[in-house]
Amino acid sequence: MQRPWTKRELLVMLIVVWIGGTGLLVLAWYADNEDKRMRGAPRCTQAEEFTPARCVTVLDGALVELTSNFARVDVEGRQLTMSTIISHDVPPAGGRQVRVTLYRGKPVLIEADHLWVDSDDKPSDDRPIMLAGGGFLLVAGTAGVVRELRRTTRGG
Incomplete structure (x- = not known):
């Protein structure tokens, strides 16, 4: 006892x-x-797009790789990686044209026709x-x- x-x-x-x-x-x-802050952030100037400034921008890019754990995109010649959690089958994605939302210079959302990939390390998650x-x-x-x-x- x-x-x-x-x-x-x-x-x-x-x-x-x-x-x-x-x-x-x-x-x-x-x-x-x-x-x-992220939802109310101002639009980035071109000079702020890839910096840690508290701003949001949406740019065109190409999806290089998509797995259940991360997404890699090419935006204006820069390779950016975003962590994700995808619990279903991952569609083939290489070379697909996408819209990439950046916050503080990091990707937080990737969108295309029939594709929506959200970062799993956004502040609210x-x-x-x-x-x-x-x-x-x-x-x-x-x-x-x-x-x-x-x-x-x-x-x-």
């Missing part, structure tokens, strides 16, 4: 749970803000997971520590 938790150990657990839960919620807030994880840690973690505290103070 396990010895009962001390109040100090339970306090440390509670602090860890709150730091972890709050950290995840802060990361979700940051991802949401970055997503809003992990937001729901971080919100759920943070909320779960704060609620369930706190409830678990409080339950153990009550059990410890009652003597078993």
Whole structure:
């Protein structure tokens, strides 16, 4: 049988749970803000297109390679790679003409007839997971520590 938790150990657990839960919620807030910046970003000037400036541009390109994990495009002679998650059969894509949306100089969306490939590392992609994880840690973690505290103070 396990010895009962001390109040100090339970306090440390509670602090860890709150730091972890709050950290995840802060990361979700940051991802949401970055997503809003991306959606509201101004159009890039030609000089800003391939730079980390907070702007969006849509350029013509050619799809070089498409796999379930990444897409490679040629845009104005530059080879750009975008991570993706494609869970179904990947259509043959080499040489296909596409429209590439760049944000901060990186591809976030590739479009063509009957093809739409979204980047899996856009700011908003992990937001729901971080919100759920943070909320779960704060609620369930706190409830678990409080339950153990009550059990410890009652003597078993």
